[in-house]
Every structure is written in C-alpha cells, then in structure tokens.
Amino acid sequence: MHSNYLVIDFFNKQLVDLKNNNIDEYRQKSEMLIESILGIEKSELYINNHFIPNNHLECLEQSFSLLLKDVPVQHIIGKTYFYENAFFTPPGIFIPRPETELIIDCVQNDFDKIPDKTVLDIGCGSGCIGITLASLYKNFHVKGIDISKQAIDIATKNAQHLKISNIEITKQDIFEMPAKKFDIIVSNPPYLGIEEISQLDPSVKNHDPLKALSDEKDGLKFYQYFINNLSSILKKDGSMYFEIPKSKITNQIIDMIHNNSNIDSIFFKDLEGNNRVIKVFFKK
Numbered sequence: 001m002h003s004n005y006l007v008i009d010f011f012n013k014q015l016v017d018l019k020n021n022n023i024d025e026y027r028q029k030s031e032m033l034i035e036s037i038l039g040i041e042k043s044e045l046y047i048n049n050h051f052i053p054n055n056h057l058e059c060l061e062q063s064f065s066l067l068l069k070d071v072p073v074q075h076i077i078g079k080t081y082f083y084e085n086a087f088f089t090p091p092g093i094f095i096p097r098p099e100t101e102l103i104i105d106c107v108q109n110d111f112d113k114i115p116d117k118t119v120l121d122i123g124c125g126s127g128c129i130g131i132t133l134a135s136l137y138k139n140f141h142v143k144g145i146d147i148s149k150q151a152i153d154i155a156t157k158n159a160q161h162l163k164i165s166n167i168e169i170t171k172q173d174i175f176e177m178p179a180k181k182f183d184i185i186v187s188n189p190p191y192l193g194i195e196e197i198s199q200l201d202p203s204v205k206n207h208d209p210l211k212a213l214s215d216e217k218d219g220l221k222f223y224q225y226f227i228n229n230l231s232s233i234l235k236k237d238g239s240m241y242f243e244i245p246k247s248k249i250t251n252q253i254i255d256m257i258h259n260n261s262n263i264d265s266i267f268f269k270d271l272e273g274n275n276r277v278i279k280v281f282f283k284k
C-alpha cells in the first residue's frame, strides 16, 4: 500500500532541513538512505512518479532524523561499499574509507592470481582489506587481527556473509602478538594524534571508535612498531603495505623509513596526489 507522499517531495524536504543544519555531503547521504531503504536506484528517485510505501515512511523519517544528528549514513544503513562488496558496518565499527582501496590496488599490482601466500591484516576493523584480498586471491591464507571484540565479530560476520573461507579473524593486540612471519602484511592503522580528535567533524569524532582513529599519543606508535619490528613479522622476501595520513606526521614516517638502512620503500599516491600508501620490504 502506498502513501500519497511522493518520494521526490519527501527527499527535497529532507535536503532543505539537512542543508539548514550544515550537514556535510547531505545530498549524497540522502540518496544513499533512500536507495537503501526503498531499494530504488538514484536515477529513479528523481522521477516524479514514485510514492513512498506506507510501511517505509516511519523508517525513512527515523533514518533522516539520525542524519540530521550527524550520524554517519554508513551506520544508519549498516553497510559500507568497499572495492566490490558491501561490508556490515554497524555503530562501533570503523567505516572503511574509499582511499584505503589503494592498498588493494597496490597488492594487485604486485601479485597475479596464482601465488600461495600468507597475509596479515593488522587492525582489520570490518575486515574490508583482508576479506577483499582473500576474495581476490583464493590461494592467499589471510589472518585478520584487531584489538576490538566488536570488530572481530563483525569481520567474521562479513567473511561468512561473503562466503570467504580463506581468512581467519582473531582478537589480538598487535603489540603483544607472538612472533610469526608473513609473506604480505597490510594495515590501515589508527594514525591520528590524540590532540587532533577534537578538531574532527562530529560525524567522525562522535561515531568512529577512538581506538580506530588514534593511537592515543602522537599518531606514530603503529608506524614505529612496524618499522622497528619488521624482521619479526615479515618474511625476508615479503612486502608490507600500509596507509599513511596526510598530516604533520607524514614526513616523520618517511624519515623513519629512510633512516632504517635495512628497508627499501615505494610510495603510492591517492587521486589527490598525496602519498597515501607505503610499501616496505627488505633490501636485497
């Protein structure tokens, strides 16, 4: 049964409210909500002949009221698209960012589909990096670790939902991980300094978990660990790929790598031309 409320009228009214409340990217977020709740394509939304089904009106109203409170749209709809799949990302889980897909591109650039490799995803969160690699490379044996029990539960759910079986997901603090070496290591670690948190947009600072955003120090803790302990976690001919921020610590990370005489590195830029992923490996 349809209400006599046109989707486009409802949508336009929400846009005005969101704009007046200074919600970032309000049109894009609204389109995502409508698409997800009503199951209609963006192109259909702008056609003036769709009425809101009665049983969806309340859900739409509630969802837009959350958007007005700056709740991230990925938490409202409960999923985030990353590479070729949708990942469950309920509240409490770090929302995968599009720029992190560059790590996948870098691995794909280096490996064809054949090799049998062990892979470690440090701070796997929703599992987006490790699960995507496990799905692209059926011969990879991926281990995803995270300190957060909730992240582990959701990453496990994502792997099951996507029917990926060549990944093992474990609750583990990287700083206490028993020594084991991997062929490939990937990571998008918490890299904000604790003093940067208060400056973040409310949709980030009030919703992404603090432990996913920051090392609760200067942002360098994970990079220091990766570079100082590389020989304990990475095989001799292995490669590690990690995301870096565009911030005041970027040059410190680069200096740390350059000051280590055993390590070589390659930098990869994001679409805006910033160094975004670093590949490190042992000098031959």
Ligand SMILES: C[S@@+](CC[C@H](N)C(=O)[O-])C[C@H]1O[C@@H](n2cnc3c(N)ncnc32)[C@H](O)[C@@H]1O
Residues within 6 Å of the ligand: 094, 095, 096, 097, 100, 122, 123, 124, 125, 126, 127, 128, 129, 145, 146, 147, 148, 151, 172, 173, 174, 175, 187, 188, 189, 190, 191, 211, 212, 213
């Ligand atoms: C920036 S999020 C990245 C999540 C996911 N890989 C992604 O790219 O969307 C960082 C993740 O590291 C986890 N984490 C924080 N401290 C950790 C630690 N000491 N050991 C393992 N994981 C940790 C957080 O819980 C969070 O899920």
